[in-house]
Amino acid sequence: MINVNETALVAAARRGDQRAFEKLVRANQAKIYSLALRMLGNQQDAEDVLQETFVSFYKNIGRFQGRSLVSTYLYRLASNFALMKLRYRKSHGGRQQSLEQAAEVIAHNPSPLDQTERNELRRRLDQALQQLPAAERAVVVLRDVQGLGGTDVARVLKLSLPAMKSRLHRGRDALRQMIAERDAP
Amino acid sequence: MKRKHQHGSTGHCRRLTAVFSDYLDKETGQRVCRQVEEHLAQCPDCKLYLDTLNRSITLYRGLGDVPVPQDVESRLFATIRLASFIKKKRTQRAAKK
Numbered sequence: 001m002i003n004v005n006e007t008a009l010v011a012a013a014r015r016g017d018q019r020a021f022e023k024l025v026r027a028n029q030a031k032i033y034s035l036a037l038r039m040l041g042n043q044q045d046a047e048d049v050l051q052e053t054f055v056s057f058y059k060n061i062g063r064f065q066g067r068s069l070v071s072t073y074l075y076r077l078a079s080n081f082a083l084m085k086l087r088y089r090k091s092h093g094g095r096q097q098s099l100e101q102a103a104e105v106i107a108h109n110p111s112p113l114d115q116t117e118r119n120e121l122r123r124r125l126d127q128a129l130q131q132l133p134a135a136e137r138a139v140v141v142l143r144d145v146q147g148l149g150g151t152d153v154a155r156v157l158k159l160s161l162p163a164m165k166s167r168l169h170r171g172r173d174a175l176r177q178m179i180a181e182r183d184a185p
Numbered sequence: 186m187k188r189k190h191q192h193g194s195t196g197h198c199r200r201l202t203a204v205f206s207d208y209l210d211k212e213t214g215q216r217v218c219r220q221v222e223e224h225l226a227q228c229p230d231c232k233l234y235l236d237t238l239n240r241s242i243t244l245y246r247g248l249g250d251v252p253v254p255q256d257v258e259s260r261l262f263a264t265i266r267l268a269s270f271i272k273k274k275r276t277q278r279a280a281k282k
Contacts, residue, residue: 018269022262029261030250037251047257054261055268125244144245150212169206176234176241 006070014061021061025054028071031146032078038141039082041130049085053078068155075148076156079138086134128178136171143168197224198231205235209242 006027012020029050036049056077057064064073129137129145142153154164201224207213208221225232253261 018266021265025261025265029253029258033253033257034250043257047260050253050257051261051264054265058265058268059272121244122248125248129245140245144242145248147246150210165207169203172206172238172242173202175245176238179241179244180237 007066010061010064010066010070014064021058024057024070028074029054031071032074035075035078035141035146036082038126038129038145039079039134039137040085041126045082045085049078049081052081056081068152072148072152072156075142075146075152079142079156083134083138128175131178132171132174136167136174139164139167140171140175144172198228201231202234205238209235209239 006024009020009024013024032053033046033050036046036053037043040046040049053074057074064070129141132140138157139153139159142148142156143150148156150161150164150168153159153168154161157164159167201221204213204217204221208218213221225235
């Protein structure tokens with residue numbers, strides 16, 4: 001659903017209102033930074049993608065049709081930039097992050113998690129994500145972490161719905177296994 | 186990385202596993218939904234598989250956004266202002282021509 005306030009901000013930003021544009025940035029920056037960080041597993045690269053995404057949005061805001069939410073449009077830009085970075089890393093022999101066994105800490109813990117445990121859990125879940133192939137990681141991050149609908153994920157990544165579902169299934173299955181292995185005796 | 190789950194050695198289990206994601210997202214039709222539920226009632230391995238899949242998805246859904254660090258945000262806004270400055274200069278130059 002398109003937010004009325006967002007539509008007004010986009011219209012103002014298109015007329016050159018810098019403050020309106022900055023409001024759009026503030027409203028969306030954490031989503032984009034989170035997506036980039038989880039796709040790339042590296043703060044510097046995530047910052048690069050964050051900047052590339054919003055600069056590109058700024059330069060091309062005149063072309064933004066407003067048919068989707070700003071966040072969906074930004075997710076598309078950010079996913080493309082992140083995937084380009086991953087491809088560059090791969091073609092230049094970039095080191096895949098060396099990660100510990102992701103599932104180590106995700107134990108069955110029925111008691112409420114305290115902050116330290118929560119942070120540790122988050123760290124391990126993020127590490128597990130980094131072990132997925134980039135194409136599956138992008139789908140899982142958009143669908144399960146960022147909470148986009150299946151159709152939007154397919155649109156953002158320019159995939160058919162069945163292709164998106166297939167990647168989602170493979171990605172989820174791999175993560176499930178990493179977590180389940182930790183729980184095994 | 187080992188990618189295949191260990192449950193259900195039958196082809197039926199494997200076929201149903203492929204729709205578990207859709208089932209958890211409530212994106213299966215009634216017929217498939219019924220098939221899955223009938224199978225789960227008699228296959229503890231698939232039930233365990235589905236439970237762990239559901240748990241993993243739930244954990245990821247609860248991750249939430251990572252706040253943008255202050256210094257990263259400052260650099261982001263500086264970059265946008267620079268882009269804005271360059272865009273204005275270009276527009277002014279184009280208007281003069």
